Amino acid sequence: xxxxxxxxxxxxxxxxxxxxxxxxxxxxxxxxxxxxxxxxxxxxxxxxxxxxxxxxxxxxxxxxxxxxxxxxxxxxxxxxxxxxxxxxxxxxxxxxxxxxxxxxxxxxxxxxxxxxxxxxxxxxxxxxxxxxxxxxxxxxxxxxxxxxxxxxxxxxxxxxxxxxxxxxxxxxxxxxxxxxxxxxxxxxxxxxxxxxxxxxxxxxxxxxxxxxxxxxxxxxxxxxxxxxxxxxxxxxxxxxxxxxxxxxxxxxxxxxxxxxxxxxxxxxxxxxxxxxxxxxxxxxxxxxxxxxxxxxxxxxxxxxxxxxxxxxxxxxxxxxxxxxxxxxxxxxxxxxxxxxxxxxxxxxxxxxxxxxxxxxxxxxxxxxxxxxxxxxxxxxxxxxxxxxxxxxxxxxxxxxxxxxxxxxxxxxxxxxxxxxxxxxxxxxxxxxxxxxxxxxxxxxxxxxxxxxxxxxxxxxxxxxxxxxxxxxxxxxxxxxxxxxxxxxxxxxxxxxxxxxxxxxxxxxxxxxxxxxxxxxxxxxxxxxxxxxxxxxxxxxxxxxxxxxxxxxxxxxxx
RNA sequence: UGGGGCGUAGCCAAGUGGUAAGGCAUCGGGUUUUGAUCCCGUGUAUCGCAGGUUCGAAUCCUGCCGCCCCAGCCA
Numbered sequence: 001x002x003x004x005x006x007x008x009x010x011x012x013x014x015x016x017x018x019x020x021x022x023x024x025x026x027x028x029x030x031x032x033x034x035x036x037x038x039x040x041x042x043x044x045x046x047x048x049x050x051x052x053x054x055x056x057x058x059x060x061x062x063x064x065x066x067x068x069x070x071x072x073x074x075x076x077x078x079x080x081x082x083x084x085x086x087x088x089x090x091x092x093x094x095x096x097x098x099x100x101x102x103x104x105x106x107x108x109x110x111x112x113x114x115x116x117x118x119x120x121x122x123x124x125x126x127x128x129x130x131x132x133x134x135x136x137x138x139x140x141x142x143x144x145x146x147x148x149x150x151x152x153x154x155x156x157x158x159x160x161x162x163x164x165x166x167x168x169x170x171x172x173x174x175x176x177x178x179x180x181x182x183x184x185x186x187x188x189x190x191x192x193x194x195x196x197x198x199x200x201x202x203x204x205x206x207x208x209x210x211x212x213x214x215x216x217x218x219x220x221x222x223x224x225x226x227x228x229x230x231x232x233x234x235x236x237x238x239x240x241x242x243x244x245x246x247x248x249x250x251x252x253x254x255x256x257x258x259x260x261x262x263x264x265x266x267x268x269x270x271x272x273x274x275x276x277x278x279x280x281x282x283x284x285x286x287x288x289x290x291x292x293x294x295x296x297x298x299x300x301x302x303x304x305x306x307x308x309x310x311x312x313x314x315x316x317x318x319x320x321x322x323x324x325x326x327x328x329x330x331x332x333x334x335x336x337x338x339x340x341x342x343x344x345x346x347x348x349x350x351x352x353x354x355x356x357x358x359x360x361x362x363x364x365x366x367x368x369x370x371x372x373x374x375x376x377x378x379x380x381x382x383x384x385x386x387x388x389x390x391x392x393x394x395x396x397x398x399x400x401x402x403x404x405x406x407x408x409x410x411x412x413x414x415x416x417x418x419x420x421x422x423x424x425x426x427x428x429x430x431x432x433x434x435x436x437x438x439x440x441x442x443x444x445x446x447x448x449x450x451x452x453x454x455x456x457x458x459x460x461x462x463x464x465x466x467x468x469x470x471x472x473x474x475x476x477x478x479x480x481x482x483x484x485x486x487x488x489x490x491x492x493x494x495x496x497x498x499x500x501x502x503x504x505x506x507x508x509x510x511x512x513x514x515x516x517x518x519x520x521x522x523x524x525x526x527x528x529x530x531x532x533x534x535x536x537x538x539x540x541x542x543x544x545x546x547x548x549x550x551x552x553x554x555x556x557x558x
Numbered sequence: 559u560g561g562g563g564c565g566u567a568g569c570c571a572a573g574u575g576g577u578a579a580g581g582c583a584u585c586g587g588g589u590u591u592u593g594a595u596c597c598c599g600u601g602u603a604u605c606g607c608a609g610g611u612u613c614g615a616a617u618c619c620u621g622c623c624g625c626c627c628c629a630g631c632c633a
Contacts, residue, residue, distance in 0.1 A: 005572055005579090032633050067632060124631055131629055135560045138629085169631055179561040181629050190631035209633050233562055233628050257564080257626090268633095310581065312571055314564090317626055321569050324582055334595060369595065400593065409591050442591065454591045519592045547593045 007313035009254055013051060013224055025057030026221045029083065030097075030213065032064045033075035035268035036283040036290040037082045039304075039325075043259040046308045048226055049088040060220050061090040065098050066212045068196040076197075078283070082291040087301050093220075097212045098198045100219055104207045105159070107215055107245055108170060108188055112151045116244055117188060118144055119154035120169045127169070130176070131184055137177035138184045144173060158191055161204045165191050170205075174240065182237045186210060214238045218247035225253040229315060259311050260319045263473040264289040265480050279490060280474075284528075286538050287474050287494050297471065298514050298524040298540030299325075303332040319479060329541045333514055333522045338366040338373060341411065341456045342502040342517040342537075344468060346385035348431045348460065351416065354382040359459075363443055364412045364503075376505050380413050383460040385501045387519075390455040391432060393421060398550070400453035402432070409454040411518060415440040456518045463501035466535035468523070470496040500537075507532060514540060 006014060016022050027048040031037060037045075052059030061083055065071050083090070097104075111117035120127065120143045132138030146154070158168050170189035178184055188211045193204045214237075217225045225238075232255045242250050258266075265271065266289055274280050274288075283290050286297035294304065307328040311320055341364065360380045366373040386402070395403040402408050407417045413436075420433035440449050474494045475486070483489045509515065514524040521542035530536040 007571095030633095034633080064633065070632075120631095127631075128629075133560085133629060137560090166631065171631095181561080184629085187631050192631085206631095208631075213633085229563065230627055231633090235562090255563085262569085310570070314571075316564055316571090318570065321583075324569075327582065330594090339592075365591095368590085368592075398593090411591060413591090415591095451591090453593080456592075516592085516594085519594070521594095543592075543594050545593075550593085 008315075009047070009224070009226060009256060009313055010051065010054075012254065013055065016223070017055065022223045024223075025051060025055040026060070026223045027051050027057065027226060028060035028062050028217065028220060028222055030060075030062045030064045030216070031079050032067070033071045033073075033079060034067070035075060035272060036078050036288075036292055038266045038268075038271065038288075038290045039261050039264070039294070039307075040258050040266040042086065042291060042304050043308045043311065043313075044226070044228070045083055045086055045088060046305055047256070047313060049083075049090075051224070051226075057223075058093060058221075059088070059090060060093040060095055060222075062094075062216060062220070063096045063098075064209070064213065064216075065096050065196070065198065066207050066209060068192065068206065069194050071197060073197055078292060082295075085295060085301055086291065086304065095216075095220065096198060097207075097216050098196060100212070100216055101199060101203060101207070103219065104212055104215055108207070108211070109152065109155065111172065111188070111244060112155055112170075113148060114244060115148055116173050117170055118146050118151050118173050119158065120144070120171050120185075121167065122169075124166060131181070132176070134181070140176050141171075141185070144185070155189075158189070158205050159203075161193070163191055165193055167191065172211075172237075172240070174237075180233055180236055182210070182234050183240070186237060210234055210237050211241065214241040214251075215245070215247070217251040217253075218242065218245075218249050221249045222251040223249075225251045227253060227255055228258045229255045229317075231255055255315065256313050257315050257317055259308065260317075260479075261289060261325065262319055262322050262478040263475050263480070264322075265475070265486060267481075270486055273486075274474075277487070279487075286469070286526075287471055296527050296538070298522065298538055299329050300332050300514075303328040306332070322473060326541050330522070330544070333516065333540065335370075337514045337516045337522055339364070339368070339518050340503055340506055340515045341378065341458055342466075342468070342500055342506065342520065342523075343385040343387050343456065343458050343463075344470070344498050344500045344517075344520060345388040346458075346501050347388045347391060347429065349384045349386050349416070349457070350431060350433050351382050351384070351436045352419065352433050353435045356382055358382065359462075360441075362412045362441075378412060378503055378505070379459045379462040380410075381459045381461055384410070384457045385460055385463060386410075386432075386455055386457045391418070391429065393429065396554075401455055402434075402453075407451045409440070409442075409451050410457050411454050412442045413457065414438070414442070415449060415451055456520075458501045458503050460501075462504050464504055464507055464535065466500050466502050466506075466537055468498050468500040468537045468539065469526070470498065470539045472496075502535070502537075506535070516543070519543065 029048045049059045120141045130139050171185045174183045176184050187208045189205045238253050284292035284296045307325045361377040362380045363375040364378040390401040409415050416434040416436045418434050422431040424430045472494050476489050476491050480486045522540040523537045526536040526538050
């Protein structure tokens with residue numbers, strides 16, 4: 001039972017090491033720099049780099065930059081930052097597919113020499129028409145039987161820039177009748193008169209993914225090329241390239257299922273769409289399932305790694321519940337985050353029997369389960385803010401908070417009783433008049449009196465106003481991809497901004513430090529917009545809330 | 559209707575012929591100056607369905623059903 005169970009990929013790798021097939025494992029994470037990395041990538045990163053670490057092997061961070069025009073330097077930098085932040089180090093193994101353009105070109109010529117690649121003059125539309133369908137075989141291109149010399153000549157002229165985009169295409173000569181569409185003479189090189197972000201104007205022909213990827217793996221000495229399930233159909237092509245070119249190193253491709261998170265999307269196209277339609281503010285919007293977004297939201301790298309670990313590595317399609325991720329985030333923060341008090345939706349409380357002008361410094365414990373974290377001073381005075389939700393004029397039976405005539409403990413303070421409810425002309429509660437019991441000061445021997453509820457508070461005169469953003473899931477259904485248009489299932493309440501009141505110690509919070517606002521959740525300052533003059537906090541995740549659950553159940557029953 | 563892959567509890571997931579681990583969620587209960595944390599307890603999973611082989615099948619065989627992926631000069 002204590003025997004560690006390995007996922008099927010690690011098992012294969014383990015066996016290859018034991019059998020002596022490989023002495024050292026080499027993996028790689030090969031993103032295309034055409035967008036930001038998201039949760040799905042986290043899994044691939046953790047798998048590839050994780051295997052590298054566990055086996056004392058090597059892992060490359062390789063940018064798959066074979067499609068100039070769609071790829072940008074901004075994305076390259078963002079990807080590097082994200083992988084690094086997640087806790088992984090590629091050392092000197094940072095590469096680009098474009099590093100191999102020369103070798104790739106040579107390999108293409110070799111295929112032509114071997115008579116297994118040809119230049120096609122058909123247009124894109126004609127090629128599509130010749131490809132056949134899923135159930136019908138394709139037909140050969142009339143240019144398929146060109147001589148090696150003619151192909152070589154044409155290919156060199158392609159490279160020399162003699163032809164316009166789309167007029168010619170280098171194709172592998174495999175089998176137009178193959179039931180596997182990827183083997184119906186797939187494209188190898190296309191003409192694209194466009195500068196490449198790294199090679200400038202050196203090339204006007206660019207290799208396709210399958211060709212560039214397979215050979216890049218081989219060139220770098222990859223032993224296990226781990227990718228997602230949709231590439232399973234490409235494996236025969238991957239093998240074909242290796243068979244034809246016989247590189248010194250022969251990598252093995254193994255596929256696993258992607259990680260899908262409920263209530264989110266992970267398609268770069270759709271994510272980009274959210275940005276363009278201003279549904280979110282950018283790739284790093286705290287609601288985005290991107291690494292940058294989750295980091296800004298306040299999720300830790302450790303929580304993300306743990307999340308991926310719990311998901312496992314298999315070949316089964318998965319849609320993991322949000323709760324699993326949130327739980328990893330909470331678990332990590334529960335231990336580390338210090339406690340503070342803040343009131344999100346303030347309701348004024350006046351302690352009528354508390355001396356006017358008096359201020360007491362109460363000792364707030366920084367962490368209930370870690371006394372070594374000490375205490376901080378929290379000012380207490382006659383006028384306080386409490387949470388609107390913590391008062392109910394007509395409270396249900398198990399409402400352990402404030403109600404007319406009722407008592408609650410103010411956390412780290414005194415027990416108070418609600419004597420009067422002040423309302424405005426509209427009948428809304430605007431203020432509470434309460435009295436405090438001087439014998440119940442927190443931490444003193446005479447504070448033994450018990451009341452059912454404890455609520456948080458902030459001294460009005462000492463409070464620090466702050467903008468606090470409350471985030472929720474971006475979509476209203478577990479699998480937004482099943483909607484006709486994801487715009488139809490957006491959660492209108494994915495972001496609520498409130499003007500909150502914070503306890504004064506929060507003014508000195510270090511950048512990036514997460515704290516728990518007691519009874520509310522975990523929060524951190526926003527890395528982009530927060531200043532000490534105008535504080536902006538993000539809610540990382542709420543606390544578990546069994547009261548909210550009870551309410552929900554009560555609602556459903558009535 | 560061609561090819562490839564996958565089907566074990568609400569969500570993940572072990573298990574590879576000997577009678578179904580674990581995590582999360584759920585539901586009880588205890589502790590608690592956070593309705594948090596923590597602790598204890600809690601699951602009739604017809605192992606997609608139907609046959610077959612076997613003393614014995616989630617595991618082997620046959621047939622069926624369901625879901626996902628593939629017809630970019632994207633990756």
